[in-house]
Amino acid sequence: MRVGILTGGGDCPGLNAVIRAVTKSLIRHGQCEVLGIEDGFQGLMEPLPRVQALDWQRVSGILHVGGTILGTSNSANPLRDAATLAQVGRNLAALNLDVVVVIGGDGTMSLAHGVAQATGVHCVGVPKTIDNDIAHCERSFGFDTAVTTAAEALRRLESTASSHHRVMIVETMGRHAGWLALEAGLAGAADVILLPEIDYDIEAVAAHCRAREQRQRYTIICMGEGAKARGAALTVREQVAGSPDPVRLGGVGHVLRMQLQPLLASEVRTTVLGHLQRGGDPTPFDRVLATRFGHHAAQLVVQRRFGQMATLQHGRIGSVPMAEVANVQRTVARGHELVTMARDIGVCLGD
Amino acid sequence: MRVGILTGGGDCPGLNAVIRAVTKSLIRHGQCEVLGIEDGFQGLMEPLPRVQALDWQRVSGILHVGGTILGTSNSANPLRDAATLAQVGRNLAALNLDVVVVIGGDGTMSLAHGVAQATGVHCVGVPKTIDNDIAHCERSFGFDTAVTTAAEALRRLESTASSHHRVMIVETMGRHAGWLALEAGLAGAADVILLPEIDYDIEAVAAHCRAREQRQRYTIICMGEGAKARGAALTVREQVAGSPDPVRLGGVGHVLRMQLQPLLASEVRTTVLGHLQRGGDPTPFDRVLATRFGHHAAQLVVQRRFGQMATLQHGRIGSVPMAEVANVQRTVARGHELVTMARDIGVCLGD
Amino acid sequence: MRVGILTGGGDCPGLNAVIRAVTKSLIRHGQCEVLGIEDGFQGLMEPLPRVQALDWQRVSGILHVGGTILGTSNSANPLRDAATLAQVGRNLAALNLDVVVVIGGDGTMSLAHGVAQATGVHCVGVPKTIDNDIAHCERSFGFDTAVTTAAEALRRLESTASSHHRVMIVETMGRHAGWLALEAGLAGAADVILLPEIDYDIEAVAAHCRAREQRQRYTIICMGEGAKARGAALTVREQVAGSPDPVRLGGVGHVLRMQLQPLLASEVRTTVLGHLQRGGDPTPFDRVLATRFGHHAAQLVVQRRFGQMATLQHGRIGSVPMAEVANVQRTVARGHELVTMARDIGVCLGD
Amino acid sequence: MRVGILTGGGDCPGLNAVIRAVTKSLIRHGQCEVLGIEDGFQGLMEPLPRVQALDWQRVSGILHVGGTILGTSNSANPLRDAATLAQVGRNLAALNLDVVVVIGGDGTMSLAHGVAQATGVHCVGVPKTIDNDIAHCERSFGFDTAVTTAAEALRRLESTASSHHRVMIVETMGRHAGWLALEAGLAGAADVILLPEIDYDIEAVAAHCRAREQRQRYTIICMGEGAKARGAALTVREQVAGSPDPVRLGGVGHVLRMQLQPLLASEVRTTVLGHLQRGGDPTPFDRVLATRFGHHAAQLVVQRRFGQMATLQHGRIGSVPMAEVANVQRTVARGHELVTMARDIGVCLGD
Incomplete structure (x- = not known):
């Protein structure tokens, strides 16, 4: 299988740990070739796609390094017009990718969903948010570091x-x-x-x-x-x-x-x-969590469970359809355990 | 209510955060007086009990401090003989304690269970282990720091x-x-x-x-x-x-x-x-987790749910009977997600 | 001897290490009583002076703690008018202080110099600046932390x-x-x-x-x-x-x-x-440097070398007259070794 | 000029900062080519020398990284016998090196001195010691980190x-x-x-x-x-x-x-x-100090002040003849300021 990986949206501690885990898991599984797409969807929107081969050595030593070795982009929108989308399609075809592992927030998941529907490429998602606000995911990597x-x-x-x-x-x-x-x-x-x-x-x-x-x-x-x-x-x-x-x-x-x-x-x-x-290096907690998400995404790929995003629910790694998380946010309920606890130990919540 | 708190067994980052959360929660709840028992069960085994009053100011500023302000003991065994147990009973009676919040590992829980049965004092437990191996508790405070x-x-x-x-x-x-x-x-x-x-x-x-x-x-x-x-x-x-x-x-x-x-x-x-x-100061993760355990223990106290120990299961704070965790250990199964993941990313497990 | 200590101006990591070293050195020397003056000169400007006794136990455990246990003030000016200055004089007399160890920047040194001249109290100085810009002092505590x-x-x-x-x-x-x-x-x-x-x-x-x-x-x-x-x-x-x-x-x-x-x-x-x-805890380097400054200030006190400020010059602890540093600043010369070095390794200095 | 760099003896935080500063300074100076010799003198003792070209990009991003990108060796002794020394001489000739920057402790300086005398190669030294015990150097990089x-x-x-x-x-x-x-x-x-x-x-x-x-x-x-x-x-x-x-x-x-x-x-x-x-990353203090040593060594090279080792004395960067530091150690005098200070604040020195 030929698998692409891209990181989209704002950077987040642990992105490299995900890239490493996806790549190592796929290489160990065998019969996989892994390509890193540069600067998020931007790397697919240009006349020539910008990619780099990801092998064992390339992803060694990056577990604890902040940022993303692939680069990212906040503004690249592959759905902005028909010409762009067509270019993305041509690039995906030229790269001959079977599936793209998309690491990003709800906006990026939404774009990935759109690209998948328009071009037929398969996608697998990994949630990324400093704010810990992606639906169906009780704890995302990078949050502990923040x-x-x-x-x-x-x-x-x-x-x-x-x-x-x-x-x-x-x-x-x-x-x-x-x-x-x-x-x-x-x-x-x-x-x-x-x-x-x-x-x-x-x-x-x-x-x-x-x-x-x-x-x-x-x-x-x-x-x-x-x-x-x-x-x-x-x-x-x-x-x-x-x-x-x-x-x-x-x-x-x-x-x-x-x-x-x-x-x-x-x-x-x-x-x-x-x-x-x-910024900064991910905490050990986030290094392990990001590795778990990346490892699970690789399993989704080899099991051909496309359209799924890795999640953490009730303390366990699992997955949900990417469409379910696009543009939905998880916010703090007024009666959440932590809010009640804060009040009970004397913290003022401003109300 | 008069509530005692003691920390038993080896020290662990986050003990002070638990002590603070129990104390602040009980004080805010009202009608509670909180006493810290010194050096674990040792503070109850001597001719005169060693205790200190815990008020709001005493437990302020200790959230992030390693160790335990109450002291602890690895070796104090209140059940070692009848005379010792009788002394503990007299001290508990003299202190007029309604309930003791016991923060400790499976050994300490076992002792607390024995003391409760012999003396009639009520207990509530908070699990403490660097090794993260207490039954029915998927993550204990101090582990992230270690x-x-x-x-x-x-x-x-x-x-x-x-x-x-x-x-x-x-x-x-x-x-x-x-x-x-x-x-x-x-x-x-x-x-x-x-x-x-x-x-x-x-x-x-x-x-x-x-x-x-x-x-x-x-x-x-x-x-x-x-x-x-x-x-x-x-x-x-x-x-x-x-x-x-x-x-x-x-x-x-x-x-x-x-x-x-x-x-x-x-x-x-x-x-x-x-x-x-x-040693050392607890990580922010452990400060929050220890606070959650302490807050829940205070709730168990005020709800008179005695004999229960706070736990974290499936990502949620809850409780189990203390008797269920005494002398039982949670170990790593060969097929645990993290073990499989380690192998899949190329780590040698030695077998 | 009765010795007062005050911290003036903005806070700085290492202030507590200085307070600890001055106090411990004077107590070990013998025949000294140490008083901490609260909130800088403010503690001397009020109708009743605000002070606290500093003994061995009070200054134990503060070596690595940021901020100042005595409090400080940016705005308190004992020279602002005759009435204030008279009040400071009365308070110093009431406290029966032989000498005040003043920990502060060039502004605080200047005020101390003025108070000393007006009231006859003896002063010894310890330089404090995050900016490392006090004259005759090549490295001040707090700078390494910043x-x-x-x-x-x-x-x-x-x-x-x-x-x-x-x-x-x-x-x-x-x-x-x-x-x-x-x-x-x-x-x-x-x-x-x-x-x-x-x-x-x-x-x-x-x-x-x-x-x-x-x-x-x-x-x-x-x-x-x-x-x-x-x-x-x-x-x-x-x-x-x-x-x-x-x-x-x-x-x-x-x-x-x-x-x-x-x-x-x-x-x-x-x-x-x-x-x-x-803010924050001083680095180990600053803990040692602040201790050296505090220890030297205590020596200046017991040797009755009043009007001197501890300094670090050519890698050695020594002292200079406080008057020499008041309102003088040490700035970066264009030809300073570090500037030349920065250019030589390719850093742009903007010119 | 063709300049070699090697790191010898135990590793030490800041080695990469020295390598970076030497390399960048020489490249910016112009007309210099820089070669990294691998694993200390070992890289010169084998039938084929092991070296890597050091250019701007190779030494970027290593300032804060612990260890040495060149590798080191504790045991390699170029003087152990005539055949080895002859091989080192042939390799130096083959590499056409004008000068070697040797980063190491007193043992490595001693070896460098011997190699220089036997083969005629020029050397410049940079002191390296976790123990801060090299003669004529009041503070060596890596010490602050340790x-x-x-x-x-x-x-x-x-x-x-x-x-x-x-x-x-x-x-x-x-x-x-x-x-x-x-x-x-x-x-x-x-x-x-x-x-x-x-x-x-x-x-x-x-x-x-x-x-x-x-x-x-x-x-x-x-x-x-x-x-x-x-x-x-x-x-x-x-x-x-x-x-x-x-x-x-x-x-x-x-x-x-x-x-x-x-x-x-x-x-x-x-x-x-x-x-x-x-191990570990050098502190900011050590990053600056190591950069200063490396920059000064580059100046010694371009000024052809061979046989000199960079030092820090009285707070200033300078140099001394390498021969003066070989096999001499700087120890703590019983009357040193820090020893006296330790006693004065109540520390027991064991005597």
């Missing part, structure tokens, strides 16, 4: 917060789902955790900070970038996207600072973690 | 192995269960993983190393301390325990070195991780 | 830069001195390093990025917050300070992005490290 | 020591010089530090532990592998080397345990860090 990075940042900022008696706001990723802010906040001992799923009442947040001003004298706030104040029609991010000067904005954490500062005696400061959360 | 420590050691030793073209053996904990060696080996890209559950054939291990001598020129072996050569009646550890000079032995990894060196051209070296795996 | 944090951030962002073929800008601290940007850039393998001391030519920076677009396909830029474009009358920071909406600005790295994006084909992204650089 | 590894191990073991009220012994590298044990002990808050340079009195060590048993209830001992008890004719290491069964010995830390356990009530445990100290 939680670790954000939790360590929270701890690091606690030194300054407690020394200067300040309120420190840390903005994490998470436009639509608050998993990262929630777990990082719990792991980093945040006093306030604000999620996109639970609109915050600025007075409730301020009251919590003021209560702490009396005793602990500092407060750590962990805020997902999609969080918004109650009653606000748009998230801050959406407001900014429509403003004339979005580039000047450092991040929504700065907006919370503007809201909060007038209500408090302590100084309020903001740190936006941004790309630090995506 | 895997991380061991996997980083494997990576670190790879520098030297590849520069000097050596075979490096790393001995991890795990007398009866190979989970730690298995996950650390997978996360640290070990070439050979030897588990207590799969006796190794020294010739098979040597053959794998020799094949690598030709191409990669170095080999990393990750070995659980309970691993033994096929046909050996006793594990190396057991042999050593019966030998006249056990103290001189640095660890069973040194024995594998003696077996392997004559069969290879490369130099073979051993590193025994030992206590490094138990 | 370099480590920033260098790790550069590495982390390289994953994303290379996967997405982007230009990544990292803004470090350093308003007037570029030491942090320089060493972090060297340690983090930055391709471009921009310092406050060397105005950059945006075209030169763009040309370097474009040359890399052809081959390596990504560029990492490390930029001190005080860097400015050649010909600009004001640094970006100064411009912003005078603008009507400074709070919206995420940092000067965003301005470089705006300048650079139109000149390049690759996407340009910015990360502002901000407070992450000040 | 200190960091050992100090973190000390902290990690403190969790267990304090939870179980134990005495924990950590054995570090350092056969003849105690720099590593000393700085790691200081950075890791060891209570006892034992150096090869100061024979310890087991009673003094035990007395310190007993005093702590009363109050802190645990003790951390950091011990260099060359430390020996007062009055012992041989170090433990030397005794073991002459014993029939050295391979069974886990390390000299185990011997101290045997000496100490009978004198104490607390349990005593030992951890031998071994190869963990050599």
Whole structure:
């Protein structure tokens, strides 16, 4: 079999571990040739496809390396017009690929589904998201690394917060789902955790900070970038996207600072973690999880279970149809165990 | 309610996170007073019980701190004789405790069960094991930290192995269960993983190393301390325990070195991780998991579901009767997904 | 002798190590009582002084902890008016302090000098600066930690830069001195390093990025917050300070992005490290260096060498008069060994 | 010019940073071709020399990578007999090398000096030692990384020591010089530090532990592998080397345990860090320092200052004749600032 692999969308710690596991599993299985497609779908959209042969040596030593050796693209859309799609089809035919293992988020799964239907190429999916928000997948690789990075940042900022008696706001990723802010906040001992799923009442947040001003004298706030104040029609991010000067904005954490500062005696400061959360080497947990996803994807390939995406459900690796996850998101329910737990140990959820 | 907490057996990263979550949850619930019992059951076996009050401030700032603020004991046995048990009973009565939250391994659970039956005190359990081998619990806190420590050691030793073209053996904990060696080996890209559950054939291990001598020129072996050569009646550890000079032995990894060196051209070296795996600050993953266990134990207390131990099964927190886990171990099945995966990506399991 | 200790200005990793070393050295020397003054000079400016006794146990276990157990203040100015200064004098008299060990930057040294002259209290100084820019001190504690944090951030962002073929800008601290940007850039393998001391030519920076677009396909830029474009009358920071909406600005790295994006084909992204650089636990190097400074300050106290500040010069601990360092800064000379070296290994300095 | 580079002796974090800096500096200087010699002098002793071309791309991305991309050898001795030396001479002639940059310890410098005299090849040296014991060099790259590894191990073991009220012994590298044990002990808050340079009195060590048993209830001992008890004719290491069964010995830390356990009530445990100290990625400090050494070596090459070795003295990079450092060691003087400081803050030095 000739198998292509591509990584699409934003990079994520553990991509190389998946590439390695897919490749090694297929080579050990035998009768497989593996090709890496460069820069996501972009590598299939150009007049000549850009690919590299993946053999045992090429994928050795990359288990713990962040990023993707194949490159990726956020913007490449193979479905953008008929000519592009036709080019993709010609390239797939020229490469003589039986199946493409697509590693990406819900957007990439959606594109893969479309390409498969239009060109007849077979696909197998591996979910990739820093935000841990892909449907039917309770934990995706890269998430533990992002939680670790954000939790360590929270701890690091606690030194300054407690020394200067300040309120420190840390903005994490998470436009639509608050998993990262929630777990990082719990792991980093945040006093306030604000999620996109639970609109915050600025007075409730301020009251919590003021209560702490009396005793602990500092407060750590962990805020997902999609969080918004109650009653606000748009998230801050959406407001900014429509403003004339979005580039000047450092991040929504700065907006919370503007809201909060007038209500408090302590100084309020903001740190936006941004790309630090995506980069870096995967944690050992993510290396194992990414290897499991990659290994399972290789099994889907050799068992010809096309159109399936590897998942983790109830602690077990399995698979679901790719179509089921395209453009669906897993968000934090208000009654989720972790939310209840956060409240029970005294964390303010902003409501 | 008056609630005692004790930590028994070997220390483990995340104990303080459990203590914090139990205490904060009970205080927030209201009408609870929390007492920390010092040095495990030892604190109940002396003429005067050794305890400390646990309030909100005492358990703040300990989430990420390794070890246990209460102290622990490996050897204290409240059931060792009638006088000791009677003393424990008097102390429990004097402290007027309604329930004791016992954080420990299968041995500690067994002791707690015995004490509960003899004295009538209620108990609630929280599983603790670096080895991840407690029955009915698919992942215990502290394990991720130990895997991380061991996997980083494997990576670190790879520098030297590849520069000097050596075979490096790393001995991890795990007398009866190979989970730690298995996950650390997978996360640290070990070439050979030897588990207590799969006796190794020294010739098979040597053959794998020799094949690598030709191409990669170095080999990393990750070995659980309970691993033994096929046909050996006793594990190396057991042999050593019966030998006249056990103290001189640095660890069973040194024995594998003696077996392997004559069969290879490369130099073979051993590193025994030992206590490094138990110590240190818990990873963010373990901080969250330990908090979940502690929070659930507090719920078991307030719901008066005594005799239950918190568990993680199928990705969810729940509980099982403590009696079911006492002296039962969860070991690695030969057909476990991770074992199959390891073989499929080219790892030698020694058989 | 009765000795006070205070920490002033921004917090810095290693402050607790200094406090510990001063205290332990004085206690071991004998006949010394040590008092910690809270929140810098603020603790002396209030109607009742805020202090805490420092004994052996209080300073045990803090060697590796970030921040300062005494608290600090950026804004407290004991010289702001006659009444304040008189209050400080009364408090010093009431506390019956023979000498105050002042741990702070050039601003704090200047205040200490003023307080000493006005009140007659003796002072001994310990230099503190994340920026490593105190005169007569070639390496201050906290700097190695900040370099480590920033260098790790550069590495982390390289994953994303290379996967997405982007230009990544990292803004470090350093308003007037570029030491942090320089060493972090060297340690983090930055391709471009921009310092406050060397105005950059945006075209030169763009040309370097474009040359890399052809081959390596990504560029990492490390930029001190005080860097400015050649010909600009004001640094970006100064411009912003005078603008009507400074709070919206995420940092000067965003301005470089705006300048650079139109000149390049690759996407340009910015990360502002901000407070992450000040916080966190000190590196082992900084723990030892801070201990040396603290130990030397204690020697200055017992030898009654008042008015001196501990320094590191030519690799040795020594001291200089505090007056010599007040309001003087050590900046990066264009011909400094590290600058020449950076150029010689192909780093673009922007000129 | 044709320039060879080789790395000899044990591996050390930062070797790749030196290789990168030498290579990039020479390429940027122009008119230089750089060849990497494989496995130290071994690559010159075989019938055909083993070398690889080093260009810009080959040395990119290795700054932070542990080990050496060229490989090394502990045992290769080009001076072992006339035939070998003649072969080395023929290979050097065949490769047409003008100069060889030799990165190694005092033994390697000695060999290089001998080869230079016998064959007429020019050499330039870069000092390499985990132990920081090369004469005329106050800080060598790799040392900071080793200190960091050992100090973190000390902290990690403190969790267990304090939870179980134990005495924990950590054995570090350092056969003849105690720099590593000393700085790691200081950075890791060891209570006892034992150096090869100061024979310890087991009673003094035990007395310190007993005093702590009363109050802190645990003790951390950091011990260099060359430390020996007062009055012992041989170090433990030397005794073991002459014993029939050295391979069974886990390390000299185990011997101290045997000496100490009978004198104490607390349990005593030992951890031998071994190869963990050599491996792993260099710290940012070591990346910069190694780059400085490499850059300076390249300058020595282009300035034809042959026979010189790069050094760091009084905080500055410079050079000394290689002959001066061959077989000379820098050890810890009893009156060294750090020793005095250790005593002054209450550390027991064993005497």
